[in-house]
Each structure stands twice: as structure tokens, then as C-alpha cells.
Amino acid sequence: MAVGVPGPAARVVPARSLGRGRAARWQRILADPVNRRDVLVLVEDGSLLGFTAVDRERGELRAIYLEPARWGTGLGRLLLDTAVAALRDSGHREATLWCARLE
Numbered sequence: 001m002a003v004g005v006p007g008p009a010a011r012v013v014p015a016r017s018l019g020r021g022r023a024a025r026w027q028r029i030l031a032d033p034v035n036r037r038d039v040l041v042l043v044e045d046g047s048l049l050g051f052t053a054v055d056r057e058r059g060e061l062r063a064i065y066l067e068p069a070r071w072g073t074g075l076g077r078l079l080l081d082t083a084v085a086a087l088r089d090s091g092h093r094e095a096t097l098w099c100a101r102l103e
Contacts, residue, residue: 016045025094029053040082049075052083059092 025054029039041051061083067075086096 038086040064040079040086042079047079048081052079054086056087056090056092058096059087059090059094060096060098061087062098 021079038056039051039053042049048069051063052061053063054061054066061080064076064079064083070076084095
């Protein structure tokens with residue numbers, strides 16, 4: 001199992017989250033090497049299990065997703081801890097968590 005930065009063609013966003021122009025936004029983020037470093041993926045045996053997206057400049061946790069079958073296993077905590085460490089490494093002592101309302 002590894003946490004790292006995705007490749008430019010990574011598909012890491014749940015389909016239900018891609019409405020209202022979000023797919024194009026995520027494609028731009030993942031295509032840009034500077035922004036792509038702010039997306040951290042959790043991979044096991046080549047399969048994507050989850051990811052986080054942070055804004056290192058603003059100190060924001062923009063997204064955190066984990067396969068529902070992996071809930072309660074501690075992997076969500078691993079993703080969160082990795083995202084918080086990335087923000088700390090960028091000089092932030094506090095962070096904002098963004099939450100989306102899925103319809």
C-alpha cells in the first residue's frame with residue numbers, strides 16, 4: 001500500500017461528484033504537475049482505494065474520498081494524516097475542511 005501523487009491520467013473522483021463542471025476541473029488539476037502534487041492517492045496492488053486533495057497555499061483540505069468497503073479500517077485516518085502533514089510541511093498550523101453537499 002502506498003500514498004503518493006497520481007499520474008496525469010489518474011481517475012480518482014467518484015462519479016457522483018462529477019456534476020456541475022467538476023470533471024473538467026479535476027482533469028485540469030491532474031494534468032498540471034504543480035496542482036497534481038496537491039492530490040495524494042492511496043493505492044494497493046495497483047488499485048485506487050482513496051485520495052485527498054489539499055490546497056497548500058491556502059491551508060485547505062479540499063477533498064477526502066475512500067472506497068466504502070475500506071471504511072473503518074484506519075485508511076481514512078491514514079489519508080487524513082497524510083493530508084495534514086502536507087499542509088504542515090507547507091507552513092500551516094491550522095487548516096480548513098471543505099465539505100460538498102451531494103444530491
